[in-house]
């Protein structure tokens with residue numbers, strides 16, 4: 001069976017917020033928890049955080065939208081990104097991205113309808129020596145070929 005994201009459960013999330021109440025600067029770690037559980041930071045969770053931490057909704061939404069590691073719309077279980085920085089581009093990352101988009105039937109920034117994959121935009125990740133690079137769920141893969149990309153997608157689909 002395919003894995004799924006957790007369903008939104010505000011009571012459960014309230015306990016998570018409570019567990020961070022006594023640390024300094026709890027907002028970012030709490031947003032990370034939400035992102036990990038749901039694949040994005042749902043508006044009702046933002047509102048709950050706002051109420052509990054006494055930070056305005058606007059500020060929380062601003063932080064969630066500012067950092068590229070956070071999403072404010074639903075995303076897939078696996079995040080795949082092809083680096084489109086200059087060196088990766090010169091080493092064929094454009095072809096990799098096209099292949100990925102074609103294979104998954106979505107464009108960069110979109111999520112497959114089964115909720116398994118989101119293609120996330122990736123700019124230079126400082127690993128130009130090993131271009132072209134891709135990232136899958138935060139892990140970097142170097143000098144990737146189209147065949148390897150296909151294999152990595154299959155590996156991910158099984159998880």
Ligand code: FES
Pocket residue numbers: 083084085086087088089123124125126127128131133
């Ligand atoms: S351009 Fe891709 S890692 Fe630098």
